Amino acid sequence: MLKVNNLSKSLGDFSMRNVSFEVSQGDYFVLLGASGVGKTILLETLSGILFPDSGTITLNGVDITNYKMQHRKLALVYQDQALFPHLSVRDNISYGLKYRGFSKRDIGNKVDLLCNQIAISHLQTRKPSTLSGGEAQRVALARALAIEPTCLLLDEPISSLDTGSRIDMRALLRTLNRKGITIIHVTHDYEEALSLANRIGIMEHGSIVQVDTPHNIFKHPKTEFIAHFVGIKNFFKGDVVKFYTKPDLSIDFSTGSLAFHVLTDTTAKSGNIIIRSEDIIVSTHPPSSSARNTYKGTIIDLCSVRLGVELSIDIGEEVVAHITNESVVSLDLSIGKEVYLQIKASAIRFLPA
Numbered sequence: 626m627l628k629v630n631n632l633s634k635s636l637g638d639f640s641m642r643n644v645s646f647e648v649s650q651g652d653y654f655v656l657l658g659a660s661g662v663g664k665t666i667l668l669e670t671l672s673g674i675l676f677p678d679s680g681t682i683t684l685n686g687v688d689i690t691n692y693k694m695q696h697r698k699l700a701l702v703y704q705d706q707a708l709f710p711h712l713s714v715r716d717n718i719s720y721g722l723k724y725r726g727f728s729k730r731d732i733g734n735k736v737d738l739l740c741n742q743i744a745i746s747h748l749q750t751r752k753p754s755t756l757s758g759g760e761a762q763r764v765a766l767a768r769a770l771a772i773e774p775t776c777l778l779l780d781e782p783i784s785s786l787d788t789g790s791r792i793d794m795r796a797l798l799r800t801l802n803r804k805g806i807t808i809i810h811v812t813h814d815y816e817e818a819l820s821l822a823n824r825i826g827i828m829e830h831g832s833i834v835q836v837d838t839p840h841n842i843f844k845h846p847k848t849e850f851i852a853h854f855v856g857i858k859n860f861f862k863g864d865v866v867k868f869y870t871k872p873d874l875s876i877d878f879s880t881g882s883l884a885f886h887v888l889t890d891t892t893a894k895s896g897n898i899i900i901r902s903e904d905i906i907v908s909t910h911p912p913s914s915s916a917r918n919t920y921k922g923t924i925i926d927l928c929s930v931r932l933g934v935e936l937s938i939d940i941g942e943e944v945v946a947h948i949t950n951e952s953v954v955s956l957d958l959s960i961g962k963e964v965y966l967q968i969k970a971s972a973i974r975f976l977p978a
Contacts (some may be wrong), residue, residue, distance in 0.1 A: 626647075626648060626649055626650045626652075626682055626683055626684065626775070626776070626807060627647065627648040627671075627682070627683070627775075627776055627807075628647045628681075628682075628683040628684075628965030629644055629646050629647070629671070629681075629682055629683075630645050630680055630681045630682075630683070631645055631679065631680040631681070632644040632645070632667070632670060632677050632680035632681070632682065633677060633678050633679045633680050634666060634670055634675060634677050635678055638660075639666070639829050639831065641663040641666055641667060641670070641831040641832075642732070642831050642832050643680070643832060644667060644680070644831075644832060644833050644935055645680075645747070645833070646826050646833055647834070648776065648807060648809060649807075650805075650807055651802070651805055651807055652807055652808070652823060652824055653798075653799075653802045653807075653808045653810065653820040653821055653822050653823050653824075654807075654808065654809045654823075654824050654825075654826065655747070655809075655810045655811075655817075655821060655822035655824075655825045655826055655827050656668075656809065656810070656811045656812075656813060656833075656864070657813070657818045657826065657827050657828065657854075658816060658823075658827060658828030658829060658830075658854075659737075660813055660814065662828045662829055662830060662831060663830075663831040663946060664780075664811040664813075664828055665781075665811065666781050667776050667811075667828070668701060668780050668809070668811055669701070670682075671699060671778060671809070672694050672697065672699050672700075672701040672778055672782060673689075673692060673695075673697050673699070674694060674701070674851065675698075675849070675967070676690075676879065676971065677690065678802070680927075682861070683714055683746075683853040684697065684698065684699070684731065684776075684913065686776060686817070687744055693703065693726075694807075695726070696775075697838075698772075698774050698776070699774055699775065699776050699777075699778055700770070700772060700778065701769070701779075701780065702721055702728050702754050702762075702765050702766060702769045702775055702778065702779050702780065702782055703765075703780045703781075704779070704780055704781040704782060704784060704785055707765070707766070708761060708764060709752050709753070710733075710752065710754060711752075711873035712752075713749065713750055713751065714740075714745065714748045714750070714751050714752075714753070714756075714764050715736055715749040715750065716741075716769055716770050716813070716911050717753070717764055718736050718739060718764065719766045719771065719841070720768065721737075721771050721772045722735060722736075722770065722772065723740035724772055724801045725772065726936055726945075732746060733808045733855065735771060736749075738766075739770055739771055740767065741765060741769040742767075742770075743763045743764075743767045743835065743868065744763070744797075745763050745764060745767060745798065746833045748760060748764065748798070749759040750944070751782055753911070754941075755763070757790065758785055758786045758787065758790055758795060759786050759787070759790030760787065762782055762783075762790075762794060762938075763794075763797070764783075764798070765782075765946050768809075770806070770855035772860040772891065774809070775807065776799075776807045776809060777806055777807065777808045778796075778809050778865075779808060779809070779810040780811050780813065781812055781813070782794065782798075782810065782818060783795065783812070783813065783814075784786070784813070784814065784817075784950075789835050791940050795820055795821060798821060799821060800822075802919045811824070813854060815854065815855050817963075818839065819824065819843075822839055823839075824836065824837070824838060824839075825837065825838070825839050825842050825922075827842065827851050827854065827880050827886060829848075829850050829851075829915055833843070834847065834848055834850070834851065835847045835848070835851055836926060837930075842855060843855055843857075843901075843973060843975070844901070845863050846861050846899065846974070846976075847976070848976070849897060849976070852899050852976075855909050857900075857901060857902075858900065858902055858935075858945040859899065859900035859901070859905075859944050859945055860897060860898075860899055860942075861880045861897060861898050861900075861942060862879065862887075862895075862896075862897050862978075863878055863879050863880040863895070863896075863897070864879055864894060864895045864899070865877045865878055865879075865891070865893065865894050865895065866878070866884070866908065867897055872888075874888070874889065874890040875887060875888045875889065875970060876889055876891065878898055878973075878975065879925045880939040880942060883920075883941045883942050883974055885898060885918055885968070885970075886917040886918055886970045887973045887975050888970045888971045888973075889905040889975040891975055891977055893977035893978065895978045896975055896976050896977040896978045897975070897976045897978065898973050898974065898975055898976070899973070899974040899976065900944070900968055900973050900974075901973065902935060902945045902946055903945075903949075903971070904968060904969065904972035905945075905966055905967075905968055906945035906965070906966065906967040906968070907936065907938075907946050907948055907952070907956070907958075907960075907964050907965070907966060908964065909956050909957075909962070909964055909965070910958070910964075910965065911965055912965055912967050914967070917970065917971070918967060918968040918969070918970060918973070919965065919966070919967050920941075920966045920967075920968075921940065921963065921964075921965055922938040922939050922940035922941075922944075922962060922964060922966060923927075923938065923939050923962070923963055923964075924936055924937070924938055924958060924959065924961065924962050924963075925937050925938065925939050925960065926960060927953070927959070927960060929950075930947070932949075933947055933949045933950060934947070934948055934949070934950055934952075935947055936958065936964075937947060938964060938966065940966060944966070946966065
């Protein structure tokens with residue numbers, strides 16, 4: 626549906642370079658990246674607020690690269706909503722319809738439908754200054770949806786909301802997407818991306834460095850930046866010291882102080898390995914299996930996190946394991962206690978240097 630090809634834009638010292646991706650009808654596509662990487666500039670270029678220096682934007686087979694924003698059928702919603710302060714909620718929602726020449730009857734029916742759909746019927750006579758953050762964001766969404774855009778562009782729509790409003794807004798956005806609305810959503814929050822997206826594009830320094838499903842990005846990040854950005858704590862540089870062809874394609878990888886056996890078909894002689902904290906098995910007794918990636922270490926820190934506890938363990942290198950609260954209690958874990966770790970060779974991801 627939407628195809629972006631080699632899009633570039635320079636603004637002062639910043640450059641967005643050769644951005645390419647595709648969004649299909651019904652996708653919830655999240656652009657994920659740290660502040661200042663160009664996510665908002667990309668959205669503004671898609672919407673027609675900015676025009677690219679080079680590259681093309683195609684919507685349903687039509688090149689809209691140089692179309693004015695009112696002719697693109699793309700609606701942009703900012704983090705700060707940008708509602709008209711002197712207009713009521715109802716007049717804010719109907720503004721775009723009036724500009725496009727709809728009849729009063731059609732405008733009234735459309736606004737009534739949207740207010741019911743977004744659950745803001747009780748707010749119609751209110752002014753924006755009297756609304757909560759969550760209410761204002763719902764009004765901004767309704768105003769954008771009023772023109773029936775082919776694609777909805779959202780710029781950090783949840784980040785400024787309180788916890789309760791954030792949960793409600795996520796639920797609303799999922800509902801809108803399930804009803805067939807295509808969404809491109811910018812955020813710096815990986816958990817937000819996971820809760821909403823069916824596809825994610827990672828931005829770094831003005832470029833998109835990986836586009837994939839949330840699962841694949843988390844399990845198979847392509848770069849060190851992506852691994853750190855999505856919260857992978859175990860990232861080690863080193864060299865391949867041995868290649869195997871039987872019984873499986875695999876390598877022995879050394880960090881200098883630790884050795885790992887890794888399933889991979891790489892031919893690279895150096896690189897990095899990634900180990901998800903959830904893939905590390907912790908026990909208080911030597912494992913009975915003959916797994917090659919078995920280590921003895923000492924707990925140096927415990928930290929409560931969402932859905933469990935993170936253990937920092939010294940095994941010659943500091944590694945972080947994520948386990949349940951129940952496991953901490955049943956294993957009687959504490960700082961200074963010796964533990965054993967096991968890591969499957971198939972759970973270790975190798976990235977060539």
